[in-house]
Amino acid sequence: YGREFRERLLGRWGIVDVDDCCSCAKFLVESGKVDGDRLCITGGSAGGYTTLAALAFREMFKAGASLYG
Numbered sequence: 001y002g003r004e005f006r007e008r009l010l011g012r013w014g015i016v017d018v019d020d021c022c023s024c025a026k027f028l029v030e031s032g033k034v035d036g037d038r039l040c041i042t043g044g045s046a047g048g049y050t051t052l053a054a055l056a057f058r059e060m061f062k063a064g065a066s067l068y069g
Contacts, residue, residue: 014057041063048069
């Protein structure tokens, strides 16, 4: 996160942010911290959009909730 991350998002919402969330989820699954068959994602505002994009275009998450966005 920070300035570099925000700048990478310019014109690439739903790509860079979703990649970031999926990379984190993959790390957690591979490290044994979470069950990959029970992953969910949630967010509001820009995070709501990220949630919807992740659910629509990736196979990582089994469920999710866009609170608003």
